[in-house]
Amino acid sequence: MNKTISDIAQMAGVAKSTVSRYLNGGSVSAKTKQKLERITRESGYVPNTFAQSLKAKRTNLIGTIVPRLDSFAAAQTMTGIDEELRTSGGRMLVYNAGQDRQREIEAMIDLARQKVAGIILMATEVTEQHLRTAEAVGIPVLLVGQGHRELHSLVYDDHRAGLLMGRHVLEMGHRRIAYLGVTEEDEAVGLHRKEGFRQAAAEYPNCEVRYFESSFKISDARLAAEQILDHYSPTLIVCATDNIALGVVKTAHIRGLSIPSDLSVTGFGGYEVTEIIHPALTTVRFPYFEAGRLAAQSILKLTAGQEVEHSRVLDVEFHSQESVDNLNKPSV
Amino acid sequence: MNKTISDIAQMAGVAKSTVSRYLNGGSVSAKTKQKLERITRESGYVPNTFAQSLKAKRTNLIGTIVPRLDSFAAAQTMTGIDEELRTSGGRMLVYNAGQDRQREIEAMIDLARQKVAGIILMATEVTEQHLRTAEAVGIPVLLVGQGHRELHSLVYDDHRAGLLMGRHVLEMGHRRIAYLGVTEEDEAVGLHRKEGFRQAAAEYPNCEVRYFESSFKISDARLAAEQILDHYSPTLIVCATDNIALGVVKTAHIRGLSIPSDLSVTGFGGYEVTEIIHPALTTVRFPYFEAGRLAAQSILKLTAGQEVEHSRVLDVEFHSQESVDNLNKPSV
DNA sequence: TTTACAAACGGAACCGGTTCCTTTTTTCAT
DNA sequence: ATGAAAAAAGGAACCGGTTCCGTTTGTAAA
Structure with missing residues (x-):
């Protein structure tokens, strides 16, 4: 049913090398060009990519490894990658690692087997094994969201995000604060954000910040919030991600605390939902979509053997909304 | 750098056909089997998939066409597909159609070019052109979320979803209702849900329902809600999707209406966020994840030439939460 | 020991393109 | 009209596997 290049050649009465040249813009006479144009069109010929x-x-395949498919960040980034790839004829092969470090490794090997031209890896932690594998597969690997000396990477300014958030809430007068973070194994989210925040807090000597830890899951965040509220009475809970913030907000609602008057809450990420919920969540926006576009551009350059800067830092944007109370306002 | 099968054959002192047989489980003596095992391992040989x-x-590639990447339904379905595919060694090639019907067509053609074994299409509308293309590509195409006589499909029981929702809100005493739907071009979401609801409403003669239309976008839903609330004063707005409901809830909050006492709101979908927001949204849960798994199973069967039922209907689950007021309760 | 048959293996064709090299045809200046 | 150079086309090798078929080797029965 599917025609091959030989079929076309035969139908046109030429050699298949001529057809190949025609398809790839080699030197072909106007006459045969016309003939082949007609024949390929009529027969619906499609070259076999293999x-x-x-x-x-x-290939034109770019492998994309994401920690999970159902996350705002991953979805936005993938959309950006896809959109950029489309303009250059590339395709995205998505690999869901399911938040499993080992599967990230497998993913790289498997993608290499599929002969993808390059790999975009949204990593949470870059281990020694990641490095060795990235090297072994012999194709460009680009890290997104997590930096590393030895690999090309595209990172967010997590430290600054923490700093901006810290300065804002401190300016709003909060001095008894809970910071609900995640494991430091995730350097970007767990460490840099926290350190940025810590730096801001250090600028205000009379400020007490206690640090807590949770996972990325909303359900865990809810439990963590219970703990915090049971043993501490902060005016504000700073959450390391918007999802965690959503969990905290939920717990607050259940406890009958109103936000922000009884408790202020902030997140990081700039997820769509933060604008929709009430009160809208004060957060820091990360340019996930843009990161996807840039990642695609960079990986394409790398696969073409071009140079790209080793590491690029994307700026974040503080986004003040309603979930933080201004404690400086004159009491009514 | 990368070894070929010939290299391995040479290193082992056998013919490459022997190596091929070894790799694919043909008849090979224990001795050469051992030797080849060692050599392939040591040389890190990986067969060229092309x-x-x-x-x-x-191939083991399954093409998945989604309307958008950043939707809860798409993410869940993709996760289901991916998970199922993993167990059978398949891979998922994601194609984002960006809610563009034309791009769905292109996607099918392009995926066929990439020689995917089958295509899972999350369609919004199945046009004549979709059919022709699905036929032309010569590989199995499975529809998810939208049914069609001529194509294998996996659909949700949208009519029943509408019915369940309708019965519930009517039982709760609502009689002045706005139904905020989407275009009927989307048969499942725009038509069947509405018809199910309409059927329930018909069981209550003294019930007034006005039908409005919006898009899938939260921002449009917010505007539509403005319109509805300006010109009509329903006790309840039934929204065709959870996202639309989120938009309506936001508008209500902005107007100072409290939910559910001033206005009840419902959605369809069962998105994660509906449990998190306050008040939690009454909705109907669609088994997106399960659909993804089933879709993957079915498409694999189809590619293997096995029979699968032409159309399968997945059941939905009504999920009552806090966003609907009970008007029957004795007024306090 | 011979015979018979299966297991193991080698050789070659093939999948559908691309590319290099050679031959034929066209073009154009002399 | 002739020759040289350029353009166009053909032929064959090649990419890295799989598979078919024929030959060799091993093993068990006669």
Whole structure:
């Protein structure tokens, strides 16, 4: 049913090398060009990508490894990658690692097997094994959201995000604060954000900040919030991600605390939902979509053997909304 | 750098056909089996999937076409597909159609070019062109979320969802209702849900329902809610999707209406966020994840030439939460 | 020991393209 | 009209596997 290049050649009465040249813009006479144009169109001929790739030894496939598919950040980034790839004829092969470090490794190996031209890895932690594998697969690997000396990367300014958030809430007069973070194994989210915040807090000597830890899951955040509120009475809970903040907000509601008058809450991420919920969540916006676009551009350059800057830092944007109370306002 | 099967054959002192047999479980003596085991391991040999697919004429790739990447339904479904595929060695090639019907067509053609074994299409509308293309590509195409006589499909019981929702809110005493739907071009969401609801409403003669239309976007839903509340004063707004409901809830909050005492709101979908927001949203849960798993199973069967039922209907689950007021309760 | 048959293996064709090299045709200046 | 150079086309090798078929080797029965 599917025609091959030989079929086309036969139908046109030329050699298949001529057809190949026609398809790839080699020197072909106007006459045969016309004839082939007609025949390929009428027969609905589509070249076999395997055969093409077998000889050419490269594809237009870009492998994308995400920690999970159902996360705002991953979705936005993937959309950005896809959109950028489309303009350059690339395709995105998505690999869901399911938040499993080991599966990230497998993913790289497997993608290499599929002969993807390059890999975009949204990593949470970059281990020694990640490095070795990235090296071993022999194709460009680009890190997004997490930096590393030895790999090309695209990171967010997590430290600054923490700093901006810290300065804002401190300016709003909060001095008894709970910081609900995640494991430091995730350097970007767990460490840098916290350190940025810590730096801001250090600028205000009379400020007490207690640090707590949770996972990325909303349900865990809810439990963590219970703990915090049971043993501490902060005026504000700073959450390391918007999802965690959502969990905290939920717990607050259940306890009958109203936000922000009884408790202020902030997040990081700039998820769509933060604008929709009431009160809208004060957060720091991360340019996930833009990161996806840039990642795609960079990986394409890398696969083409071009140089790209080793590490690029994307700026974040503080986004003040309603979930933080201004404690400086004159009491009514 | 990368070894080929010939290299391995040479290193082992056998013919490459022997190596191939070894790799694919043909008859090989214990001795050469051992030798090859060692050599492939030591040399880190990985077969070239192109060469394999070229001859075998098939891949383990399943193309998945989604309307958008950043939707709860798409994310859940993709996760289900991915999880199921993993167990059978399949891979998911994601194609984002960006809610563009034309791009769905292109996607099918392009995926066929990439020689995917089958296509899972999360369609919004199945046009004549979709059918023709699905037929032309010559590989199995499975519809998810939208049914069609001529194509294998996996659909949700949207009519029943509408019915369940209708009965519930009517039982709760609501008689002046706004139904905020979407275009009927989307048969499942725009038509069947509405008809189910309409049927329930017909069981209560003294009930007034006005029908409005919006898009899938939260921002549009917010505007639509403005319109509705300006010109009509329903006790309840039934929204065709959870996202639309979120928009309506936001508008209500901005207007100072409290939910559910001033206005009740419901959605469809069962998105994660509906449990998190306050008040939690009454909705109907659609088994997106399960649909993804089933879709993957079915498409694999289809690619293997096995029979699968032409159309399968997945059940939905009514999920009552806090966003609907009970008007029957004795007034305090 | 011979015979018979299966297991193991080698050789070659093939999948559908690309590319290099050679031959034929066209073009154009002399 | 002739020759040289450029353009166009053909032929064959090649990419890295799989598979078919024929030959060799091993093993068990006669």
